Amino acid sequence: MKSSAKSTAPAPYDCDVLVIGGGIVGLSTAHALTRAAPGTRVTVLEKEPGPARHQTGRNSGVIHSGIYYRPGSLKARFAVRGAAEMVKFCAEHGIPHEVTGKLIVATERAELPRLHSLIQRGRQNGIPVRELGPAQIAEREPHVRGLAAIHVGTTGICDFGAVAAQLARLAEDAGAEVRYGAELAAVDRRPGRGVAVRTSDGSVLRARAMVNCAGLHCDAVARLAGDDPPARVVPFRGEYFELDPAREHLVRGLVYPVPDPAFPFLGVHLTRGVGGGVHIGPNAVPALAREGYDWRTLRPAELGTVLAYPGAWRIARRHWRYGAGELRRSLSKRAFTTAVRRLLPEVTGADLIRSPAGVRAQAVLRDGTLVDDFLITEAPHTVHVLNAPSPAATASLPIGREVAERALGALAR
Known part of the structure; x- marks a missing residue:
């Protein structure tokens, strides 16, 4: 650790707060803890060799405004506040970013009422x-x-991967420890004795409180801690294409379709990135593993957990028509191109180059309801972030403060 600040933690503890997960939410939480309570000993465990290797580093890089979200919801409040804070953070730390604005475009008359509803929601x-x-x-x-x-x-x-890396540096500069290549294997939580965890290499750490920001694995971590999470993660893969560089002039900024309010997905959209290039996508198809970035990646135990969950089957029965369309666009480039041409008629299949996919950790209730807002629960010595959907990266700074406040509350109890 880089700080010599004294801790109030009893000697048997290796740290005060142990954060599981080195994505943007976990690192923002660590950063917020060091700012809110200097001297608090914070350790972050991340199983990958560096930060932001999954959801944070595999999204479209959009700083969302908050226009889509139900007024008063955590998503709406955090997104509006977080967008302004993210722009300021990027400017202060020299992280590539740009306030571009975006268009949400109705291509059919049936979409006009939904477009007008979005106008009211935005206001x-x-x-x-x-x-x-x-x-x-x-x-x-x-x-x-x-x-x-x-x-x-x-x-x-903006570049959310760069944001996450900067948050890690700031947390470390303030005394936190970020351990990469440290995969969680077991959790032992006992009343009045905090939390002990074991990593896959056999190391044991003891903490007064644990924060679960494990993203795609958050429900599994909650179960390791002995809790029964109210929702389970059903992974959805989002597949992207890039526009051929010779055709990038077709898109100047960000262009979105009018979303279907029945789903948390925004539909195939056009995004010019901070590093150049135009991303097109994503669609949303079931992933065969929590880190299933293509159809070849299959982890039977993880897939079996999803298939054994009643909520997953209820989603399938309720939304099979929508899902069939997404699957078709995944398996057929021609079908994907047709979806793009609704917004961009001049594009052809030859203009689209396949790009790396991402996987979204969608929390689903047992009755098949897709959790549409942030879901943060608390248990003895523990805070679980069980749903941090888009706009989590945009809103990561206020989310980090919220989770940090709850973690400090767990220390006080």
Whole structure:
């Protein structure tokens, strides 16, 4: 550890707070703990050799405005606040970013009522929005076609992997320890004695409190701790393409379809990244492993856990038509191209180059309900982050403070 600050922890403890997971939420929590309570001994365990190797490092890099989220929800509050904080954080630390704004485009008349509902929701959340007609769409995105659109001025792009790495550095500079290549294997939690964990290499650490920010594995970590989480992770893979560099002029900024409110997925969209290039996607298909970034990656034990969960079957029965369309776009580049052409008519299959996929840790209740908001639960000596969906990266700074506050509360009890 880099800090010589004295701790109030009893001698048998290796640290005060042990954070499981080195993605952007776990690292933001560690950073927030060091700021809120200097001298608190914080250790982060991350099984990968570096930070942000999964959800954080495999998303589209969009700083979300918060326009989609139910007013008053944690997602709405954290996204609006977090977007402004993320832009400021990136500027302060020299992390590539840009406030680009984005268009949400209706391509069919049936989508117009949903577009108008989004306008009202955006205004309720305090987000500046502007309605556009076809001519105004063409002014901003000459190659995009639509009947109407919303321009959302506070949306941006950044490198969330770089943000996570900077949060790790700041936490370490303040005295935290971040251990990479440290995979959790067992948890022993006893009343009044804190938490002891064992890693896959046999190391044992004892902490006064544990914070579970394990992302794709968060429900498994909760069960290791002896808790019965109210939701289970059902992994969905999001598959992307990139636009051929010779055709990048077709997209100037960020362009989204009008989302279906029945699903937490935003649909196939167009995203110009901070490092150049245009990402197109994602679709959303069931993954065969929690880190199943392609159809070849299958982990029978993880898939068996999903198949044994009643909530997964209830999702399938309820949304099989939607799921069939997503599967078709996954298996057929022609079908994926057709979906893209709704927004960008000039694109062809030859213009699309397959890009690395991501996997989303979607929390699902036993009755098949997709958890649509952040889900944070508490148990003795433990805080579990059981659902941190998009816009978690955007909102990671306020989420980190929220989780840190709960962790400090667990220390006080």
